[in-house]
Amino acid sequence: MAAKLCIKLIALERGITCIGLRRISALVKSKYPNTTTYIYDLAALSSKKYLKSWILSRAPKTIETSINEKLVEELAQADVLGLSCVSLDADQAKQLINLVKKKNPKILVVWGGVHATVNPEDAINHADIVCIGEGEKSIVALLNKIEQKGDFSTLKGLWVRESGRVLKNDLMSLMSEDELSQMPFQDYGFDIKYVTHNSMEFMTKSVYMSILGSTYNTMWVMGCPYHCSYCSNNKFLAINIEYGKLRHARAEFIIEELIEVRKRYSHIKYVVFNDDNLSILSKEKLKHFAELWRSKIGLPFFVPGFSPPTVDPEKVDILVNAGMNKLRMGIQSGSERMLDFYGRKTSRQQILKSAEILASFYPKISPPNYDILIDNPIETKQDKEATLSLLRELKRPFMLYVYSLRKLPGTRLWDFALEHPEYDFKPYSRSFQFVDDRWMGIMVYMLGIYNPPESAYRLWNVLAKNKRVSQVLFPLVRIGYLIKRFYYEVKTSNFEEIAKVSPAIAKVALKMRLIFKYF
Ligand code: B12
Ligand code: SF4
16 A cells, blocks of 8 residues: 555535635645545536526425446545545435445545534544544645554544544644645646546536636635634634634735636636635735735635624725625624524624625625525514514615525534424525525515515515415515626626636627616
C-alpha cells in the first residue's frame, strides 16, 4: 500500500458545488498524485421534475436510490476512500460505503464534511474513520500515517473504529490566516469525474455550464458568532468555540483563486460568496478586498451572508462599488417570540431598519433577498400574523426565499424536538421547499410579490384559508414569484458579460428589458 497509495475522494451532493471536498481534493492531490476525485450529483435525475414539484410543493420520486455500479467498481480499487456530504445525502453515502466495502473489505473509509461533523455517532457506524470539522490538517496527517504504516488511531480531529471500539480523539486546531492563505485553491480540474446514477464522465466546461451556468461558488470568510437554534453552527460552536470567530485567507488569496479558475473556465461571469458572514468583516478589510476585486477581477457577485445586526450602509456601499449586485439577509420571522425561539440576535425594529438600508441600494443592485421560515409547529396564529404584518411594513422592493422549517442533527431545535414530541417538527429528509401550511405559504408568497390594499389583503386571507381554493392559489403564487424573480433578473443583470458567453440569450433578455421599462 505504501509506495503508491491509491486514494479516491467523493462528494455526494445535489449539484456540483462541494467547496469542502474540492479543497480537500486539491490538497490531497498535491501530495498524493494517485488520487481521483468524483462528484456524485444526486439531483441530476430529478432536475427536469424539480420545477413542477416545486411549484406544486409536492415531493416527486426525485432521487434515484440505486447507486451507479461502475462507480462502485472504481471506488473499490482504492486503498483509502474519502467521502463528503450533508445530512440530507447521508443515507446514500451509507449505501455507497456498504457496496464498496462488499467489493473491497480492506478499503479504509474516511467520512468527513458536514454530516460527519454534526453526527459522528452515525457516521462511525459505517466508516472506519470520521473526520470532525475542518479536514485539511487531519487528512494530511492521516494519509501520512497510512503511507508510513504508522498508528493513526490517536490523530487529532478523527474518530477511529478499531477492534470493535471507537477512539474519539481531540479536535484538530483550526487553520490560521497564514495556513489558510497557503492552501491550494479548490480543485476545479478536468480530471474530476462527474457521476450520475447511470453515467460517469470527466468534468468538462459543458457539464459545468449545464449545472452552474456561468456562476462560480466560493467561500472566503468562514465562521459565525451567532447561535440560531435551527442552524448547524450550534454544533460547530459546541465542538469548538473558535468556529465563532471569523477566519479567512488573505484577500489576495481569493483574488488569485478567481484568476486561476477563470483561466480554466473562461465562461465564469458571476461569483457567489457562500460565506456565512462576509458582512461582519471590518470596513478596512472590506475596502482592501474591494480595491483588489475591482482592479483584478471586476465580475459581479452575490453575498448571501447578511443578517440584520450586520447591515451597515457604509459596508454595503463598499461591496456594491466592488461589484456586489445581489445580497441576501435572514429575517425568518416577524414575531419577537419566534425570533427569541430561534435565538436570532435581532428585533423586529432592527429588521425594518436594516431592510430600509438595503432597499435604498435598489436599482443600483437587484432588490434585496430575505429568508423567511414557515411551518414551525410551535408558531401561533399571532406569530404568523406578526410575520405577515412585518412583510407588509418592509421597505420595497424585495424578494423572498421561503423555507419550510426542518430539524437538523446537532442543533438546539433537534434537542427541543426530542424533548417535545407533541410538536411535529419535520425531518431534514423532507425538502426545505415543501410547504405544509398552505395558508401561510400563500400569504407569504403573495406579499413577496406585492403589497395589496387592506380590502384585497383580507380577501386573500379568506381565500387562502379555503382548502380547495388554496390548492389552486398555492401554485399560482409560486408561479407569480418566479415571474417576479425573472423580471428583476432581466432588469438588473449585466447582459454585456452574459453576451460574451451566450449572445442569443442576452439579445432576448435585452429586448425584454425594454418591454419591462413600461412596468
Ligand atoms: C455553500 C452551502 C451550500 C451550497 C453548496 C452545498 C454543498 N454540498 O457544498 C448550496 C447552496 C447548494 C447548499 C445547499 C444545501 N444546503 Co447548504 N450550506 C452551504 C454552507 C453555507 C457552506 C458550506 C461550505 O462550502 N463550507 C466551506 C467548506 C470549506 O467547509 P465544509 O464543507 O464543512 O468542508 C470542510 C470540512 O467539513 C472537511 N471536509 C469536507 N469534506 C471532507 C471529506 C473528507 C474525506 C475529509 C477528511 C474532510 C472533509 O474539510 C473541509 C475543509 O475544511 C453551509 C454552512 C456552513 N458554514 O458550513 C450550509 C449547509 C452545509 N447547508 C445545509 C443545508 C441544510 C443545505 C440544504 C439541504 C438546504 C436546502 N435548501 O435544501 C441543501 C443541500 C444540498 C446538497 N445536497 O448538497 C446545512 C447542512 C446541515 C446538515 N446537517 O447537513 C448547512 C450546514 C447550513 C445550516 N443551516 O445548518 N448549501
Ligand atoms: S447567522 Fe446564519 S450561519 Fe450564523 S448561526 Fe444564524 S443561521 Fe447559522
